[in-house]
Amino acid sequence: MENFELVILLLDATLRTSTPLILAALAGMFSERSGTINLALEGMMLGGAFAAAAVAYYAGSPWVGLLAAIAATIALSLLHGFACITHKGNQVVSGMAINILMSGFTALVGIALFAQGGKTPALDKASRFQPITLPGAEAVRDVPILGPIYFELLSGHNILVYIAFFAVPAAWWVMYRTRFGLRLRAVGENPGAVDTAGISVVLMRYRAVVCSGVLVGMSGAYLSTAQGASFLQDMTAGKGYIALAAMVFGKWRPFPALFACLLFGFLDAAATRLQGVILPGIGEVPVQLVQALPYVLTVILLAGFIGRATPPKALGRAYVKER
């Protein structure tokens, strides 16, 4: 029974840890399926987190903060698009530039606004997303097995967690069941086919990076106004890259990416809890190994040892009409 409870707690933490990864991985998917590499997830997430925390602090509402985060990340997406789509610049370089830029920019503006070493002031309850108790959670709380699963695991998360998990089937539906999704996937595979079908490749790719911006904005807001209570310098700490890895690991598809995010989230949650713990028989757990696992797994996948990850064919290439 105690072990069961531990598992529930760990899974509960996994949901919380995976949420920003899921949103960012979906964001990456929208961008990359349309042919634009998005290494800028890290920087965008950071920008979103900062905008959310700063605006929520002034406005006193997490929703206003969320909108600000989305606005900020859309702006960054457009910047990325301006460099990669309009100016046909190198997509990798543009992504790195945005990551580095945001690392400095958020701190700089944070210091200028709040003079707290780049942090934003701690948010009070009203300015943060609060846990939601699902209907009937209290009632079933004491039912064995099901009770803890419903009450501990599924209930009691903030709205962004539920949005993230809802976003996966929604993204799948948009991607595979709508006109927009069809065109988006087509533009990432063969932009020529889209162009000759009378659809603007440039506009299509811009729309895709804007979708990307909306999603990654939410993941940033989650970090600073839902999971945490303020913005901290470089608070994403590589989560954007993990999300990118999860997207690759999920082979640019929503549901596999979700499972990759859950796996990576689980590893992170487990690593956090194993720090300094001495397990009987094993001794001290090398937490760094657990933390490095997502990256190692992704490299192994990319090496083609566990299935092939085939990226969209036109990924990374600006569309130039051939002569």
Added chain:
Amino acid sequence: MHQMHGTGETGAVQPAIELRGIDKRFGAVHANKEIDLKVDKGTIHGIVGENGAGKSTLMSILYGFYQADGGTIHVDGKLCDIKGSEDAIAAGIGMVHQHFMLVETFSVLENVILGVEGGAVLRDGVDKARVELERLEREYSLDIDPDAIVGDLSVGLQQRVEILKALYRGAEILILDEPTGVLTPQEADHLFRILATLKEQGKTVVLITHKLREIMAATDNVSVMRQGAMVADRKTAQTSPEELSELMVGRRVLLRLEKGEANPGATVLQVNDLCVDNAQGVRKVKNASFTVRAGEIVGIAGVSGNGQSELLEALGGIRSASEGSVLLNDQDVTPGKGVDAAELRKRGVAHVPEDRHRMAMVTGFTAKEAAILGYEDDPAYNNSILLDWHAISKATANMMLEFDVRPDDPDLKAANFSGGNQQKLVLAREIMRDPELLLVGQPTRGVDIGAIEFIHKRIVAMRDAGKAVLLVSVELDEIMSLADRILVMCDGVIIGEVSAAEANERVLGLMMAGVDPNEAKAVEGQA
């Protein structure tokens, strides 16, 4: 051959397309010069011209892919302002591009509806599209599984998807850009039957090609382009291949190059049961066996994509052999196991590849840098560890002088040379090493007329100097005028061999379609 001569029933009807004074420049290149063109409704209209004559540019303007700098487009007598593909589609124009514009990971149906999905959510549109697609397939006998993944289909079927795409969009005018370049003669014949059906249904077809045979076989009218200008319009029934080719080139071309008898010596290259796979593991060359002797030119003919490229690349050490062996002067040089392009070069194999831009040139390099590609290890170009740029410059200048490369500046970027001059530089690099064996693919593709003769002469001169030459070309004229013996490839197999004396287009054409040489000669005898 399926024949479809013009019916001559064209006349007072409103032209389906009328272009007036279309003009287009790409930087310094004047691609279209004040072009006028009328295409009558319900006809198949051919546009011929050499590579680079401006045919594709003109059609891309019509399809809204490019904007003309000047001139007007009229469709069914109405002035159309075509700014993009969507305008062309709205005007009832469909286009089948030379490189298919298909999404390979999508199904046929998804490809067809792309851009005309019929609603924000796919489901409603898809069901309607399926019904409509089945109707079109029946009507034009374009059999295809709507749920097949396009990437799995053969090239011929992919082309059908392109045609269906256009028809699904309600195209009344269908433009086909070099549609047979990747097809076997049989597939091409099937295509022409489809085009005939389209014509019967009242559609207008514009066929762009540089193959006169197709023009004569399939079109009602033909327009000829040369160097960006429209030089003639003819009724197909009232013209001849000779006239058309003269119009295309601008002067009577020597179809047969003046050259002496071959004087073959010892066997230089011996290929035994060679098999070559492409990157996807598909076998492209199947048990090829042949020899090339010193002092002869062996030509390999075939529709492009039938394994010639892979064969040439394998012999050049770029691809590995999967099976079989290759002997050079009786020494094993089977590509793969330790034998790469560098090793073959050391043993006296020179290689002028088919695709100069992709393979033989680094366009970002200067001429002198490009002039040592493959020979950078040569002691003549190296001091103990450093490259001797002084010696390289001198060698490059020498190449430029010998092969009349202009401008003769070794420090100019390779990209700034014309196609012909780039090709001459490549030939110079390869030939001036005095190799035992010259592998040469499509030596005159994208090369201006003047340079073609020069290049042909240099290849013959190689032969006359007692070297072995293996020539791959899809241009039958070129093969027939240069080669002493001709091998024909179809679907990776060497169908047979014909001597230069007994070769003609008919026989080669049948063999290219996979007909056994003896049978082909017999058919030819009956005709």
Added chain:
Amino acid sequence: MQRKPLLGAIAVLSAFLPGIIATSSPSFADETIKPAVVYSTGGKFDGAFNQSAFTGAEKFKTDTGIDYREFELRNDTQSQQAIRTFARDGHDPVVVIGFQQASALAEVAPEFPETRFAIVDMVVDQPNVQSVVFREHEGSFIVGMLAAMASNSNTIGAVGGMDIPLIRRMTCGYQLGAHYAKPDANVLVNFVGTTGAAWNDPIRGGELTKTQIGKGADVVLQLAGGTGIGVLQAASDAKILGIGSDANQNGLHPGQVLTSMVKHVDVAVYEAFKAARDGNWQPGIKSLGLAEGGIDWALDENNRDLMTDDMEVAAKKAKADIISGKITIHDYMIDNTCPN
């Protein structure tokens, strides 16, 4: 033979030399000192350790009107340059916050023998360095007692920042205190990480807290610098009690913070500045605990209502007993173990 006494005299002299210089050099008895602080990577607004130092420096500024310079490290490699820059610019004394900067200071201090340095939380054995260390385990013992007494579930937790002996010493004291008050109390301990990043990761801190709460803890102590903000936040969100550390954090979530284990870094900084100004600055080790007022537990209007009379009495008694030596608390750093 005859040179021996001389050598001996030098040896004796040099042993006292720092002291002599510190007390007798006229240039040191100076009203116009130029003090400086180098904060560790958490930054001066970490709400805990560094902020406490900041408070001390600010207090000195208000009290004396002497301005000071400060620098916040972005990463530990900057430490040397920061200390050196201040010393070179003639700043004196230079107070360095955090054990991570010890090796940097050990490197720089000999280059500026005239400059007075102080370091908090670590010993740097140099003649011009004052090392201020705290006996944190004394404080954590008391808050451990209070936590155990306040707990209804009989399970309490502690979240440490970096997994180092310094923090283990505090968790050990916390455990001992809890068991002193309630021998059957269940104490959960987790650490955030093994690098400096562990001091600045409130989200992970919150995560660990949530897990401890899930395991039944209803009082959680933070020992994690900037990370601790997340611990207290999570405790407050879950409507259980948190315990602050380093600074008095009772006011962060009034009514949700049981107490704070106060570590008077502010006093250490203030004293260092003041001693330098007054000319009675001393190098060597300064160990501060309950007796010296360097360590304490916080009781103010924010947690008044949380504290029962029993608890208050017990804590006060324990404090007196520790000072008097009646209770001795095991120091983890002596043998790297914690008796249970």
Added chain:
Amino acid sequence: MSNVVQLPRWIDVGVLPLLNLLLALVVSALLVLAIGENPVEVVEILLYGAFGYDEAWGYTLYYTTNFVFTGLSFAVAFHCGLFNIGAEGQAYVGGLGVTLAALYLDFLPFPLMLVVGMMAAAIFGAAWAYIPAYLQARRGSHIVITTIMFNFIASSLMVYLLVNVLRPQGSMTPESEQIAEHLRLPFIHDMAAAFGIDMASSPLNLSFVYAIAASILVWMFIWHTRWGYAIRTVGANAVAATYGGIDPGRYIIIAMMISGALASFMALNEVMGVQHRLLIDFTAGYGFVGIAVALMGRNHPFGIFLAALLFGMLYQGGAELSFEIPTISNDMVVVIQGLVILFTGAMEHMFRPRVTKIYTAWRLRRDRMEAA
């Protein structure tokens, strides 16, 4: 046939990068204004901090040393058509090599250690680059993603080693023991003192001389050896390389290993030269600065040196900035760095058409005037 106007070199490698840099600086200045500070004052402090006093020069060049190495690292891979985002991790692991050599081979005399340390760094850094290189060359794994992953893996590995293996008994800081005094790279000011020249003390050390030597060697290697030629061919056109008998996979691996080795030389400066021990995160983002440096320097060692100097100046001046103006931290420098990468790397084509147009017009006018 070609319609490409070839810009003269002085525009291509001079005017365009400067325009892009200027744009980055203008945007940064606007940001400074928005924060409510005076850009002129900021520039003054920056310049004073970087060059205003003896010691500043030393610091500026000390940072420059790091950036030269990481810039060269990026450039060598770039010439082979590869984006090596992994300099950070390669330098980190290279630092491990130097440290291990210095700690375990401390009986070696200094001149030998100079060579051994360099080799240890190079071997470790190259080995760390080898895996992504191999995966790219032989299994087609996208090197951008794998090098990013390897940065994180390196970081975890090094934390583990520093915490559990290298940390001396009783130390709380995850850092290695100090390396023996006689194995440290001499400071330039000490070397100058030996010749009777008085220089302010700074972290600038012998590795700066290495950096200059490395620049020259890289230049020779890339443009004057057949291997450099092969690498450039692979980078410009891998198919043509295969055609020419140059195995792209082989040269991808070679270029990446050289790139990794160059990045790891940064550790010579940091570990053997300045910190004298292995610190957590001693690479401090210098690997990423290398990207900006290489892009600005047009991947040419001379350009890289100038760009490295610029960033060295920004870093040193930026440190001064955070001492002087509390509202502007050295994050300003990070912002400038990001903007430089954005404008010179991702949007490098932004000015080109316009500059080409102006240049062509100017040429035409000149030609006409000459004709007249």
